[in-house]
Amino acid sequence: MDLILEGIRKAFWLLVTFDPEVMGITFLSLKISGSATLISMFIGISLGTSIALSRFPGRRVVVSLINTGMGLPPVVVGLFVTIFLWRNGPLGFFRILYTPTAMIIAQAIIATPIVMGITLAAIQQLPQKLRLQIFALGATRFQMVWILIKEAKLPLLAAVMAGFGGVISEVGASIMVGGNIKGYSRVLTTATVMETSRGNFDVAIALGIILFMLAFFVNLILTQIQQKERPR
Amino acid sequence: MIKSTTILEVKNLEVKRGGITILHVPSFLIREGEILSLIGPNGAGKTTLLQTLSYLSKPFQGEIFFRGKKVEANHSVLEYRRKLAMVFQEPLLFDTTVFDNVSSGLKIRGMKKGEIRERVMEQLDRFGILHLSHRSSRTLSGGEAQRTSLARAFALQPEILFLDEPFASLDPPTRDSLLEDLEHILQQTRTTAIFATHDRLEALRLSNRMAVMNEGKIFQIGSPGEVMNHPVNEWVASFVGAETILTGKVINKDGGSFFASVEGQEIEVVGDIHLGERVVLCIRPENVTLSTHSSQEGTSARNVFPGRIVRIVSLGLYQKVHLDCGFPLVAYVTNHSMEKLSLTAGIAVRAAFKATAITVVKKGESG
Numbered sequence: 001m002d003l004i005l006e007g008i009r010k011a012f013w014l015l016v017t018f019d020p021e022v023m024g025i026t027f028l029s030l031k032i033s034g035s036a037t038l039i040s041m042f043i044g045i046s047l048g049t050s051i052a053l054s055r056f057p058g059r060r061v062v063v064s065l066i067n068t069g070m071g072l073p074p075v076v077v078g079l080f081v082t083i084f085l086w087r088n089g090p091l092g093f094f095r096i097l098y099t100p101t102a103m104i105i106a107q108a109i110i111a112t113p114i115v116m117g118i119t120l121a122a123i124q125q126l127p128q129k130l131r132l133q134i135f136a137l138g139a140t141r142f143q144m145v146w147i148l149i150k151e152a153k154l155p156l157l158a159a160v161m162a163g164f165g166g167v168i169s170e171v172g173a174s175i176m177v178g179g180n181i182k183g184y185s186r187v188l189t190t191a192t193v194m195e196t197s198r199g200n201f202d203v204a205i206a207l208g209i210i211l212f213m214l215a216f217f218v219n220l221i222l223t224q225i226q227q228k229e230r231p232r
Numbered sequence: 233m234i235k236s237t238t239i240l241e242v243k244n245l246e247v248k249r250g251g252i253t254i255l256h257v258p259s260f261l262i263r264e265g266e267i268l269s270l271i272g273p274n275g276a277g278k279t280t281l282l283q284t285l286s287y288l289s290k291p292f293q294g295e296i297f298f299r300g301k302k303v304e305a306n307h308s309v310l311e312y313r314r315k316l317a318m319v320f321q322e323p324l325l326f327d328t329t330v331f332d333n334v335s336s337g338l339k340i341r342g343m344k345k346g347e348i349r350e351r352v353m354e355q356l357d358r359f360g361i362l363h364l365s366h367r368s369s370r371t372l373s374g375g376e377a378q379r380t381s382l383a384r385a386f387a388l389q390p391e392i393l394f395l396d397e398p399f400a401s402l403d404p405p406t407r408d409s410l411l412e413d414l415e416h417i418l419q420q421t422r423t424t425a426i427f428a429t430h431d432r433l434e435a436l437r438l439s440n441r442m443a444v445m446n447e448g449k450i451f452q453i454g455s456p457g458e459v460m461n462h463p464v465n466e467w468v469a470s471f472v473g474a475e476t477i478l479t480g481k482v483i484n485k486d487g488g489s490f491f492a493s494v495e496g497q498e499i500e501v502v503g504d505i506h507l508g509e510r511v512v513l514c515i516r517p518e519n520v521t522l523s524t525h526s527s528q529e530g531t532s533a534r535n536v537f538p539g540r541i542v543r544i545v546s547l548g549l550y551q552k553v554h555l556d557c558g559f560p561l562v563a564y565v566t567n568h569s570m571e572k573l574s575l576t577a578g579i580a581v582r583a584a585f586k587a588t589a590i591t592v593v594k595k596g597e598s599g
Contacts, residue, residue: 129320132288136318137337138388140310147336151327 007205014206021183026210029187030218032100033168036107040163043108044115045156049145051116052123053131066120069113074106078176081106085177098179103187106173111163118159122152157226161219168215188214236263238300239392239424240285245294247284247448255280255448257294262392262426267418269435270428272445273471278428281445282394285426286318298392314341317385318394321401323377325369330361330380333369337388355383358417375406382414386421393425399434411437432472436460436512436593444468456512461560476515476561479595482507489534489587495559500534500587510595517552519589520563522581524573533584537561541577544570551575555583 014022051062083089085097085105096102126148134144149156171189178185180194188211195204240262247255255277262268270278283289285296287309296303303312317337325333334355338348356362359379364372369380378398385393398414399407415438418425429435435442436456443453444463452464460477463469480492482505489502492511505511521533539557546552551570555561561583565575575581 127322127324129322130324132283133318133320133324135288135313136286136316136394137340137384138310138314139340143340147326 003201004205007202008209010202011206011209014203015210022206022210024183025186025188025191025207026214028100028185029168029189029211030214032103032174032187033107033164035104036111036167037160037164039104039108040111040115040167041160044112044159044163045119045149048116048119049123049149052120053145053148063120066113066117070117072110072113073172074110074170074174075172075176077106077109078173081109081173081177097177098181098185100178100185102177103174103185106177107167107170110170110173111167114166115159115163118162119152119156122155122159123148125155126151154226157222161222164218164222165215168218169211236265238262239264239298241297241300242285243295243297245284245296246292247280247289248292253292253448255284257281257450260443260450260453262424264424265422266441267425267427267439268441268443269439270426270443270445271430271432271435271472273430276445277448278445279396280448282318282396282426282428286316286394287312288318314388315391316394317388317390317392319378319381319385319396319398321397323369323372323374323381325372325377325380325384327370328368329366330356330369330372331365333380334383334387337384341388351387351389352383355387358386359383359413373406374402375410378402378410379413382410386417386423389421391424393423395425395427397428397430400430414438433514433591433593436477436514437595444471446471473514473516475517476513476520476559478513478515478559480511480513482509482511497537497558499590501590501592502587503592505592505594512593512595514591514593515561515585515589516591517562517564520561520583520585522553522555522563522565522569522573522575522583524575524579524581531584532586534587536582536584538580539583540580541575544575544577555581557583 048066051059051066081102082097084091085094085102086092087095087097096105130151131144131148134147139147169189171193174180174187175190175193178187178190180186180190186194188207192204192207192211195201195207238261242257242260245255245257245260246253270281272278280289284291287296287303290305298312298315301308303309326336331352334352335348338351353362356365359382361376361379361383364376364380369377372380382398399410402410411434417423418438427435427438439456441454442456442459444451444459446467451468452459457477457479459468460472460475463472478494478499480494480499482490483493483498484491485507488504489500490505491498491500492513494513499513501511501513521531537557539555539561541553542556543554544551545554547564550564550566553563553565553575555563563583565573569575573581
């Protein structure tokens, strides 16, 4: 019990004093996971919408793959990104293994299927006839897609939240492709793992609380946007 | 009368689904300003025809001409679609306010804000939903939602309006009030419209011409009187109903009833309709009684007409008797009465029906 209380006290202290190392780690976490979420949002929403609106042979297989991808184990992603970015790997010439860029790539790979899968479901649950109605209102194909995305904006924001939630709390891939380098690629999750293994439970708890609060506030903001001013 | 020009013409239209022809219309045209109803049971092809005419689904083959110009699959479809509007059975509103819903088609066309506002306000007012302007479409009743959908279509000032059973999912009182408003607005705006319905009375009330559809084909097309009184085949006859449909004009009023002049004869009908208005009268054959003796025992029926039997069709348990009383009239007679009265084609009879046994459809003063 003392352990937890001490952890909370320490966490409070680290927070109110704006401990530079903790702040740095927090901002890096936010930057990496935020960028990864943004990338996954563009790819996931656009691809998810196009797949939802088109019919082609093998579509079922593609949809099953996306749905499976929603539960992609981060360590597997970490493993493959590491292999690809390895010095002798196919993309080794980029020399970005153990950099924040590599972490963004890995996290984007984790978040994209999540965003895509939820987008797919959200667009598909709109009534079929709505598309006809939008066309009948004189819309071009592009306008039709844009209106459908706006119609599905609530579940789409949920998709973005799920994507962000998935990557901000992810540790396996980050540690594998980022390397947990102090002041460079150390993020909240990797730091928590390290401090715990060192027996520094107080710092680990502090980092855990920050991580939890971060996830909470980001989702709070997105929820505010989602529920904003729905007319009576 | 306005000179009517052809606005939409179709040649050899065929639609296939999964290799099976589900719609085949060799030729079909709609004149400017007319309201054409498509009637038929579910699955008759009404929706498919509307969606093909509006180019929302591509035909397997065939050509569509709008004001004489062919609508081509790739380049002129958008231009064509921006001249029409469509209202479905479901309101299909967007998840926003009533105002934004009604303005959506105009926004798609890139119209300026001020202009949009003016047009939207006009339509909201016209459909009696001005007070709902800022309400979310998700909180509307069925009738309000369908009014919004209609306002959205009319805001586009379409050259041709497609209505796909717009009232089918509304309760009767809501449907009646909306039908009345739509009738006025169609008259005011002189909008050309094609209206799919399975309700014969709706079709009679709104349309100048009727097309009866079944199994992907148009069986008959003509004025409501033509279709109702001279069905081309048994199927049409059974679908449009066996009742007599008469068109007339109100020439006299007396207390709770009025007199309509129908082909020179006067028919008394219970109801309150202004003098000079045009009406359609529907008389069900089971409500018509026949007698042969001129010295008739007292009947409470207010309408008694001498006539001649034109044709008798056996329906098994009873007979369907077609009469000519100066206007066409159909009566059902039991086999027992047939024998008792010894009715045969050609003989003179007296037909009677009550003033309360007539369904009245108002057609307005013009037309």
